[in-house]
Amino acid sequence: MEDVHRYDVPGTWPTWCPGCGNFGIWNAMKSAYASTDLAPHKTAIVCGIGCSGNLSYWINTYVLHSLHGRSVPVAQGVKLANRNLTVIVHAGDGDTYGEGLGHLLHAARRNIDITVFVHDNQVYGLTTGQPSPTSFKGTKWKVDPEGVVASPVTPLPLALLAGATFVGRGFSGENKHLSDLMTKAIQHKGFSLVDIGQPCVTWNHVNTWKWWNDHVYKLDETEYDRSNYELALKKAQEVGDKLPIGVLYEADKPTFDDEYRSLNAEPLAQVPIDEIDVSKLMAKHL
Amino acid sequence: MSNSQLNWKIGGEAGYGIMTVGEIFSKAFIKGGYYVVAHTEYPSLIRGGHNTFQIRIDARQIRAPIQPVDVLVALNAETIELDLDDLIPGGLLVYDAANSKVAPAREDITRCDVPLTKLMADLHLPKVAINMAAMGASIGLIGYELALLNAAIEDAFGHKGEKIVEQNVGAAKAGYEYVTRTYPEPYKGGMTSMEGPPRMTLTGNDAICIGALKAGMKFIAIYPMTPTHTIMTYMAAHAREYGVMMIQPEDEIAGINLAIGASFAGARSMVATSGGGFSLMVEGLGLAAATETPLVVVEGQRPGPSTGLATRTAQGDLRFCLHASQGDFFRVVLAPGDPEECFYETFRAFNLADALQTPVLVLTDKHLATSFFATEPFNTDGLHVDRGLLLAEGKVPPDFKRYETTPTGVSARTVPGTEGGVFNANSDEHDESGYFSEDAPVVATSVDKRCRKYFTAAASLDGIKLHGNLSSSTVLVGWGSAKGAILDAMDFLRAKDGIDLGFLQVLFMSPFPSQPVKERLEGNRVILIENNRGAQLGSLIKEHAQIRPNHTILKYDGRAFNADELYNLIKEVL
Ligand SMILES: Cc1ncc(C[n+]2csc(CCOP(=O)(O)OP(=O)(O)O)c2C)c(N)n1
Ligand code: SF4
Numbered sequence: 001m002e003d004v005h006r007y008d009v010p011g012t013w014p015t016w017c018p019g020c021g022n023f024g025i026w027n028a029m030k031s032a033y034a035s036t037d038l039a040p041h042k043t044a045i046v047c048g049i050g051c052s053g054n055l056s057y058w059i060n061t062y063v064l065h066s067l068h069g070r071s072v073p074v075a076q077g078v079k080l081a082n083r084n085l086t087v088i089v090h091a092g093d094g095d096t097y098g099e100g101l102g103h104l105l106h107a108a109r110r111n112i113d114i115t116v117f118v119h120d121n122q123v124y125g126l127t128t129g130q131p132s133p134t135s136f137k138g139t140k141w142k143v144d145p146e147g148v149v150a151s152p153v154t155p156l157p158l159a160l161l162a163g164a165t166f167v168g169r170g171f172s173g174e175n176k177h178l179s180d181l182m183t184k185a186i187q188h189k190g191f192s193l194v195d196i197g198q199p200c201v202t203w204n205h206v207n208t209w210k211w212w213n214d215h216v217y218k219l220d221e222t223e224y225d226r227s228n229y230e231l232a233l234k235k236a237q238e239v240g241d242k243l244p245i246g247v248l249y250e251a252d253k254p255t256f257d258d259e260y261r262s263l264n265a266e267p268l269a270q271v272p273i274d275e276i277d278v279s280k281l282m283a284k285h286l
Numbered sequence: 287m288s289n290s291q292l293n294w295k296i297g298g299e300a301g302y303g304i305m306t307v308g309e310i311f312s313k314a315f316i317k318g319g320y321y322v323v324a325h326t327e328y329p330s331l332i333r334g335g336h337n338t339f340q341i342r343i344d345a346r347q348i349r350a351p352i353q354p355v356d357v358l359v360a361l362n363a364e365t366i367e368l369d370l371d372d373l374i375p376g377g378l379l380v381y382d383a384a385n386s387k388v389a390p391a392r393e394d395i396t397r398c399d400v401p402l403t404k405l406m407a408d409l410h411l412p413k414v415a416i417n418m419a420a421m422g423a424s425i426g427l428i429g430y431e432l433a434l435l436n437a438a439i440e441d442a443f444g445h446k447g448e449k450i451v452e453q454n455v456g457a458a459k460a461g462y463e464y465v466t467r468t469y470p471e472p473y474k475g476g477m478t479s480m481e482g483p484p485r486m487t488l489t490g491n492d493a494i495c496i497g498a499l500k501a502g503m504k505f506i507a508i509y510p511m512t513p514t515h516t517i518m519t520y521m522a523a524h525a526r527e528y529g530v531m532m533i534q535p536e537d538e539i540a541g542i543n544l545a546i547g548a549s550f551a552g553a554r555s556m557v558a559t560s561g562g563g564f565s566l567m568v569e570g571l572g573l574a575a576a577t578e579t580p581l582v583v584v585e586g587q588r589p590g591p592s593t594g595l596a597t598r599t600a601q602g603d604l605r606f607c608l609h610a611s612q613g614d615f616f617r618v619v620l621a622p623g624d625p626e627e628c629f630y631e632t633f634r635a636f637n638l639a640d641a642l643q644t645p646v647l648v649l650t651d652k653h654l655a656t657s658f659f660a661t662e663p664f665n666t667d668g669l670h671v672d673r674g675l676l677l678a679e680g681k682v683p684p685d686f687k688r689y690e691t692t693p694t695g696v697s698a699r700t701v702p703g704t705e706g707g708v709f710n711a712n713s714d715e716h717d718e719s720g721y722f723s724e725d726a727p728v729v730a731t732s733v734d735k736r737c738r739k740y741f742t743a744a745a746s747l748d749g750i751k752l753h754g755n756l757s758s759s760t761v762l763v764g765w766g767s768a769k770g771a772i773l774d775a776m777d778f779l780r781a782k783d784g785i786d787l788g789f790l791q792v793l794f795m796s797p798f799p800s801q802p803v804k805e806r807l808e809g810n811r812v813i814l815i816e817n818n819r820g821a822q823l824g825s826l827i828k829e830h831a832q833i834r835p836n837h838t839i840l841k842y843d844g845r846a847f848n849a850d851e852l853y854n855l856i857k858e859v860l
């Protein structure tokens with residue numbers, strides 16, 4: 001039996017609103033961690049700031065609960081310093097596609113081996129319900145009573161164009177499917193983005209559980225060729241009536257670390273630094 | 287009788303290798319036992335701008351530039367237009383008459399026409415080589431040793447192969463031979479090399495890099511910005527050899543967060559930038575402090591606000607560095623004043639960051655960061671890497687609490703990978719285990735814990751240096767790169783006026799050395815000298831030592847103090 005409880009923080013329980021989609025992600029996440037047998041002490045999770053980022057309190061691994069929008073750079077730093085760690089981001093749509101959109105694209109193009117799970121509730125949950133970069137055009141909010149004018153950010157095509165080597169979409173309501181997807185994303189070597197549909201029952205009255213259930217469909221793994229980039233780009237742009245969930249794209253490409261490996265056989269964090277000789281450097285200036 | 291001091295300036299269009307010239311010419315004299323201070327002034331343009339390098343050379347110790355110059359080398363007509371007034375009466379102008387339409391307008395100088403362009407054409411060398419020919423000509427006119435120039439050229443171009451070295455040496459030789467034929471009398475009797483301890487030709491940035499490498503820095507994120515961009519160049523050249531990962535992030539926000547991630551994972555990490563980039567890093571600085579993650583930040587100041595003067599100097603970011611980011615927390619701010627201090631303080635910065643688990647800032651400026659100074663090799667014998675309370679595998683106690691309340695404010699730390707050390711490095715306020723908490727007593731305890739590090743640091747650091755006459759009742763006060771001009775102005779006062787002043791250099795801005803500052807200044811006449819408008823160190827002294835300076839000498843025109851200028855300004859208030 002996979003022991004999902006080894007990732008629980010004893011004596012705590014999430015404070016998310018009852019019915020929040022974050023619970024489904026949290027459960028799927030623990031199953032995924034268990035099925036990949038992640039040792040808590042060899043795992044570094046970097047969280048953003050939001051309801052989603054609060055997950056940091058309820059996961060028993062090394063965690064850095066970072067800043068709003070900056071979890072992706074922090075995570076890359078962790079991985080670059082110690083390639084032996086499994087490094088995973090949990091962040092919100094505001095985090096990742098608002099403050100941090102630039103970081104996301106740059107991380108994708110570097111193909112650093114980290115996994116980014118975005119809890120995409122299409123709203124700013126923690127700050128009480130403002131529209132987010134993925135809120136649909138025309139949706140009305142207390143701070144935007146006329147309706148959102150701008151078109152939503154489309155993270156999956158953007159990530160594909162930027163060079164992400166694993167791109168997927170999941171849904172908090174499809175727990176087994178989601179945990180399998182998360183497992184694959186973690187196992188993928190290279191930069192992975194998984195956008196996870198997550199109903200916010202308190203603030204988002206458009207993208208409800210029903211809305212999600214009505215709109216998602218599972219990609220057929222036997223038919224869909226996830227190594228086909230053009231196809232993935234097309235699928236990723238299906239954001240109308242039907243939303244595909246599953247692995248949209250996966251490619252085996254050298255990671256940033258592969259390119260850099262010649263630098264040090266050991267991870268940077270583990271190189272002894274006690275007796276470094278700089279006399280050669282000084283001699284160059286004589 | 288031979289000459290023991292010289293002030294030499296070269297000017298030309300950007301793109302004509304003025305920067306390379308600065309290092310080579312400095313090195314030719316440092317190799318010959320001279321002290322050198324060489325600074326560059328240039329506008330923020332790649333081509334067409336007016337670039338100069340001014341090199342002060344002296345057999346006795348010097349630490350700052352002076353005006354006017356003995357020799358002006360004009361690689362273009364614009365230099366004659368802009369800089370001719372810098373020449374002392376009787377000084378030498380080296381120029382190529384074929385390049386300047388108008389004859390230089392001064393009669394009280396020696397005009398040395400050297401057909402630089404033609405000499406290069408005759409040797410089939412590219413026109414840019416006139417900078418080498420101009421150095422060769424200068425060596426001839428000054429009556430110095432061509433072999434030392436050749437050695438410096440070889441150091442600079444050796445990695446590009448023998449042919450390139452030969453070409454450059456050949457260009458220098460052509461200039462040298464032309465002038466020794468045409469102007470056989472050397473300036474002021476000529477200069478000769480001297481025996482002495484070997485010295486390095488080093489900028490502040492070079493010294494910071496060597497210090498960081500010695501300290502075991504393994505990760506550096508740096509987005510190019512003058513004046514710290516040459517740290518990038520230096521690291522790029524040595525990263526592989528020293529197993530350092532340097533990454534150019536998409537912006538400085540990413541930069542500091544990458545470095546925090548790398549440090550959290552256990553690698554000694556650093557970022558380097560100027561005020562604008564540091565503005566973007568401010569939120570990250572707080573993240574490092576809140577999560578108690580060690581971090582070294584180099585801030586090379588240039589004049590602000592905003593883009594300001596991209597390629598000039600200032601000391602205007604002191605207050606900003608002390609207060610950047612929201613909330614009450616402690617950061618260390620070190621302000622080295624010369625390359626030697628840049629090296630030792632950068633090394634120390636990494637140990638302090640680990641010992642105190644908080645950000646450490648190293649504050650420099652364009653003048654210090656990019657000027658060359660003759661610097662004795664650093665003694666690394668006493669330098670030991672100390673990683674503070676970093677728990678090794680197998681040493682984690684069963685009841686490990688990452689943010690345990692301690693008398694020092696510092697608690698034992700683990701890094702990911704260490705069994706039994708799992709914790710949440712939490713930017714939200716948290717309890718001893720890292721779990722978030724809004725409980726009033728817990729919050730106050732945590733704030734206190736982090737702020738207590740100030741006193742822990744203050745107890746172990748002195749933070750000032752006393753120079754000159756320790757019993758003088760008139761005390762000059764300054765910090766950072768102004769140190770050089772202050773020390774040289776004091777030398778002038780001693781030599782010309784028989785006045786022997788004291789100088790209090792403040793090296794640590796945080797924790798502020800209140801007591802030693804108070805002890806030296808109380809009851810004495812205080813002359814404050816800073817390269818900013820706000821007298822920012824002065825305000826700190828008022829705050830921490832309740833002392834107001836009697837006089838303030840402030841310069842904020844984007845240029846560093848010249849020693850002779852400062853000498854006059856001090857005399858005005860004495
Ligand atoms: C720099 C900064 N700006 C603003 C905030 C306030 N803030 C906290 S959470 C949040 C939005 C959260 O939205 P999202 O990332 O989608 O996470 P969610 O709460 O929906 O999971 C904002 C704007 C902040 N913490 N930091
Ligand atoms: S506000 Fe929305 S996202 Fe936040 S916990 Fe409640 S339901 Fe979940």
Ligand SMILES: [Mg+2]
Pocket residue numbers: 050092093094119120121122123124125132
């Ligand atoms: Mg959200």
